[in-house]
């Protein structure tokens with residue numbers, strides 16, 4: 001039997017976008033509280049991340065975002081894919097969850113988190129320990145779900161390895177710096193002057209101020225250059241790589257996609273993009289559990305830039321689109 005604390009005709013505040021466009025297409029409105037399928041839970045959202053992918057979906061920029069979110073208008077009116085909240089309704093087949101459980105969740109491409117309630121498949125949910133805060137859990141999971149598979153599976157970070165991280169203060173970059181350091185690699189972080197202290201605190205052994213030393217002028221020899229924000233290219237970083245070094249990026253370009261498919265670049269070097277944020281739900285759930293455990297045990301920390309009330313989602317999108325945020329930007333319904 002389905003258990004719930006929500007009234008069957010209850011409504012909720014949600015932020016919707018009915019067309020593609022600038023941040024002010026995001027409008028607060030009232031919608032019916034979602035009803036879960038048999039294997040879903042409904043969560044009362046307490047905090048939800050505003051991500052670069054979501055600003056791209058809202059703006060349909062780059063244009064291929066329309067392939068995932070609707071050719072003419074957004075198929076998913078409510079954005080928001082990484083959130084923490086409390087379970088209010090449990091589908092008939094959504095064990096082991098119970099009403100009142102505090103959880104972190106990924107909605108997948110269904111989104112829906114910019115709202116007071118969201119429906120999530122039960123398999124996309126992980127329980128939170130009491131000593132982990134809502135905001136910290138969302139921030140660590142937002143960057144970490146992309147960064148952990150990069151660092152563990154693609155970089156294979158280990159002691160003795162030298163890793164250069166471009167975009168080291170962003171949500172993904174800040175997580176890469178911490179996770180690669182935790183696994184024993186010596187990390188050099190590239191960021192602007194405002195974020196140098198943060199990147200050093202996250203564990204980087206060296207910090208490069210990109211306003212003084214662009215990557216083209218940087219010297220050094222790295223086993224891996226990981227571009228977390230996609231502002232460089234294999235060519236611009238070639239001189240920084242060892243003879244068997246790898247260039248990895250989170251952001252596709254035609255050149256990198258070709259090199260990823262052919263697994264070749266030049267001599268022993270490789271260049272590749274990975275879409276680690278789009279892995280199957282069971283893999284993401286396992287990694288959410290790893291990340292929550294690392295947060296609880298003090299092996300990673302959350303980086304939260306700022307938070308907004310849900311009704312100010314448009315202002316949050318304006319800020320995220322500046323490309324200047326450090327770590328995560330959050331909404332509080």
Ligand SMILES: NC(=O)c1ccc[n+]([C@@H]2O[C@H](COP(=O)([O-])OP(=O)(O)OC[C@H]3O[C@@H](n4cnc5c(N)ncnc54)[C@H](OP(=O)(O)O)[C@@H]3O)[C@@H](O)[C@H]2O)c1
Nearest residue numbers: 052146167169170171172191192195231250275276277325
């Ligand atoms: N492949 C995947 O599976 C996947 C998953 C998630 C996200 N992504 C993509 O990864 C990218 C990064 O996401 P994110 O959330 O980490 O971004 P973010 O948090 O918005 O990154 C902002 C950071 O970028 C730095 N930055 C701005 N301009 C820069 C430049 N020209 N060169 C170097 N750094 C610059 C800024 O710090 P400073 O000014 O201090 O440098 C700022 O801290 C996005 O494009 C996103 O779509 C990919």
